[in-house]
Amino acid sequence: MTEVLYTRPEIVRGDGKKDFLQVEKTLSAFERIYRIGAVRKAFILFVLAAAWEIYGRWLGNPLLFPSFSETVTAFAANIADGTIPARALASIKTLLIGYGIGIVLAALLTTLAIGSRIGADLLETLTSMFNPLPAIALLPLALIWFGLGQGSVIFVLVHSVLWAIALNTHAGFRSVSNTMRMVGLNYGLRGLKLVRHILIPAAFPSILTGLKVGWAFAWRTLIAAELVFGVSSGSGGLGWFIFENRNQLETANVFAGLFTVILIGLAVENLIFATIEKKTIRRWGMQA
Template sequence: MSIQPPVRPEYIYDLPPLGKMTLVKPLPLMTRLWNQAWLRKSVIILVLILLWEGAARWQNNDLLLPGFIQTLKAFMQDMASGELPTKIGFSLGTLIKGYIIGTVLALVLSSLAVSTRIGRDLLSTLTSMFNPLPAIALLPLSLLWFGLGENSLIFVLVHSVMWPMALNTYAGFLGVSDTLRMTGRNYGLRGLRYVWYILIPAALPSILSGLKIGWAFAWRTLIAAELVFGASSGKGGLGWYIFQNRNELFTDRVFAGLISVIIIGLLVEGLIFTTLERVTVKRWGMQK
């Protein structure tokens, strides 16, 4: 005799008629505008500019603190004359060379560290020794080894980029899940192919973070190095532009050079790195 499960009774409920629907009112225009990040950031910048102009007018001493309007005039004049574009081009050209070399060396060192035991020991030892060492402290040695030329600046830039980039990349490699690692091994990936197809895509958020940190370090190191390097050789980019105008007491041009440094930093962060994150890690759901 088989036991049959009880049959559950079925019920039919008559739903009440749908009443009049009320649409949700849209948000006010000011609320929608304030939800835009670019507008909030623009307001912050505008407030800072107003505070700057107000402090300059209260100080009433152009030698110590020129106002924003005066600085903007100096900035526009030097941009129109071609002096600032020349300095910016020199700085960016040198920066890109050192940045690329430092990034490639950091990726090679991190790949060795994640692949071999001796590479891991090498990365740990070198980063412990050289990462705390300020890049600008190596400028006297770079001038001695490479002379008064662009190679001296590239040397200190490579030092400033390489170690934070290597540490972030290696930390990203270590954070790759065991499932992805085993998948790569099962497909027969070894060596550089394993790093290229498995580790780098999985560790991309950490690599991008290292690229941003390396860019910030390199940009600051370059400006600081050019203050010394430019004074020695009579050449240089934005750092030399700032140093030269400080010696000639053109404080408005000093501020114009500082504004150029800030604008370039904002453009690189907003256009290059933000775009990279949007088309990669955010698109692939690796980062919110």
């Protein structure tokens, strides 16, 4: 396998045109493997797992910090008896509901913001007021307003997702050049058609960033909310699984719950968001 290092003019022909010479380099087996992103990420994960295992064995206290192998054993045991899959499914269902509602509300706010000055002022005012407010701080009020049910968790999830997505989307829309806007207007695009065909494709890198940040905020808020909500309701997802095993001093199971959250995060980032990025941003030439 060869790689083109650079291209430079070599000779000038009689007609004044230039012939170009491509300077190539033969890649070694190591270089070919190194260029595969999945291999590099797998190596990083292997190093982190090895460091985890070494520190856990050196500490020699599974109650305080179980090793990676002990965590994997606990994880496999909870997978086999169906505990982690059931808890993870409960968490993901709740998260997707809150995440979806947050996306819809963010889309409405940003569409209103780019359509009028009062809409932009409304979005800026609301984000200035509520974005610095930790979502988990609203959980006591949510429990009063919505009771000991799923609605309380969904409420704080929407709060954690909404402002991150709205801010990034609005910033992306504002960064779209006037030239592109004018092209859309010249083609007769107005209102939602302009947003759909011009603004969203042009601002999609910022929108995707907002979706990633919103997803991360939603996970953190969900686990924190379930740690509290699970205590009150006696049921819950991964957060309640972590809390329950902490009370029982099953530290390996606690780490197994955290390990599950990490695995889900890696899967979503590398399978869903990476696929969306390849089919949109990289395909459209917005990113190398």
